[in-house]
Amino acid sequence: MAGRSEFSASARGKDRNCSTQSYLCRGDSHVFPSSPVLKARINEMDWQGQKHAEMLMQIFLVFSAVAAFGAGYLMRDFRLMMLIYAGGVVLTALVTVPNWPYFNRHPLKWLDPSEAEKHPKPQVSNITSSSSSKKKASKNK
Amino acid sequence: MHSAVQRANTVATIAAILLATICAAASFLDAFNSPSLQAHVQVVKINRFRRQLDGNDEVKMTLKMSMDLTSLFTWNTKQVFVFLAAEYETDTNSLNQVSLWDHIVQEKERASFQVKVPTKYPLIDQGTNLRGKKVGLVLHWHIMPISGRMIQGKMPLSNFSLPDSYTTRS
Numbered sequence: 001m002a003g004r005s006e007f008s009a010s011a012r013g014k015d016r017n018c019s020t021q022s023y024l025c026r027g028d029s030h031v032f033p034s035s036p037v038l039k040a041r042i043n044e045m046d047w048q049g050q051k052h053a054e055m056l057m058q059i060f061l062v063f064s065a066v067a068a069f070g071a072g073y074l075m076r077d078f079r080l081m082m083l084i085y086a087g088g089v090v091l092t093a094l095v096t097v098p099n100w101p102y103f104n105r106h107p108l109k110w111l112d113p114s115e116a117e118k119h120p121k122p123q124v125s126n127i128t129s130s131s132s133s134k135k136k137a138s139k140n141k
Numbered sequence: 142m143h144s145a146v147q148r149a150n151t152v153a154t155i156a157a158i159l160l161a162t163i164c165a166a167a168s169f170l171d172a173f174n175s176p177s178l179q180a181h182v183q184v185v186k187i188n189r190f191r192r193q194l195d196g197n198d199e200v201k202m203t204l205k206m207s208m209d210l211t212s213l214f215t216w217n218t219k220q221v222f223v224f225l226a227a228e229y230e231t232d233t234n235s236l237n238q239v240s241l242w243d244h245i246v247q248e249k250e251r252a253s254f255q256v257k258v259p260t261k262y263p264l265i266d267q268g269t270n271l272r273g274k275k276v277g278l279v280l281h282w283h284i285m286p287i288s289g290r291m292i293q294g295k296m297p298l299s300n301f302s303l304p305d306s307y308t309t310r311s
Contacts, residue, residue: 050143057152065159069166076216078167078287085163089156097148 049103057096063087167217168289174215176294180208181278182225184301188259190271190308198271200264200303204242205253213284213294215250221246222283225298229277231270238279240263275307 010133043051104127185203193199206225213221224243231237241260246252263269275298284292 044144054151057257058155059149061152061159062153065163069163072167072216073170078216081163081167085160091153092156093149093152097145097152099145 046105046107048106053096053103057083057092060088060092060095064092067086164288166285171215171217171286171289171292174212176212177267178210178212178296180206180296180298181211182278182280185257186280187304187308190304192264192269192307196242196269198266198269200271201260202241202250202264203257203259205241205255205257208253208280210252210282211244211249214252215286217286217288217307218249219285220248221252222285224281226279226281227264227276228279229271229274231266231274233267233268237266239266239276247265271303272307274303276301276303 018107065088068081068085071084073076148178159180183205185205188201188203190198190200192259194213204225208223210221210223213223217311222243222245226238228236228238241264242258243261278298279295280298281295284293
């Protein structure tokens with residue numbers, strides 16, 4: 001995932017209650033517009049959205065290929081088959097490739113910074129005799 | 142699938158694979174086309190039958206041909222190349238095939254025609270064996286599809302015999 005400054009914006013105290021990665025909670029929502037087209041370029045998809053987008057892509061493409069072949073065979077026109085298939089591919093790309101907000105309906109909930117401070121990252125120990133036990137303890141966290 | 146560029150790459154790859162699939166399917170269906178064409182050729186006259194300066198026999202003639210090639214065309218056909226070959230046997234070669242006339246047909250609507258033309262290419266022998274020779278005319282065709290392998294076929298047509306002695310241009 002591309003790194004964003006969620007922690008720093010939330011830590012600045014602007015939106016302490018908000019823990020999503022959406023730009024609305026980063027504290028700089030006044031910069032970004034509300035149109036879905038530009039939202040698609042800024043936000044990314046969540047996991048559910050990616051799976052949904054991939055499934056849609058496969059279904060659209062296979063359907064385009066089958067429909068194009070059927071139409072070309074029935075109308076006895078090779079050029080028609082190519083045109084329908086090209087249209088289907090372009091439609092699939094328009095629906096699937098950009099980060100539409102529709103694919104971001106289950107956004108990830110990042111950990112709040114105050115919560116993260118309660119569980120600090122384990123420090124590397126200089127004592128050689130207890131280094132292995134400390135590493136095991138940190139892994140259990 | 143994590144970024145738009147990766148999704149675009151996936152779309153392009155799957156689209157290319159499916160494009161190859163539908164083109165292969167279109168080419169595969171061509172195999173079920175059983176053509177039934179008709180053709181008739183007749184030698185109107187021998188224009189010139191002589192021996193060239195370098196020692197080979199040469200024949201130029203006028204042919205009258207009628208053919209119907211529409212059954213060779215499918216939705217996956219780009220063009221049909223048809224040529225008429227003269228076949229005969231000599232002492233040195235068991236089979237000689239010489240192309241006398243050819244034509245490219247690009248549309249199904251123009252595939253049925255009749256022509257009366259002099260031969261495009263003269264019948265030149267490797268030697269001097271043509272006097273009194275019995276020559277068979279065979280129509281060959283190459284179907285070039287839009288996607289797929291070229292399909293060849295042939296059909297033997299009428300025979301004719303060359304004169305026993307050289308003629309001059311009449």
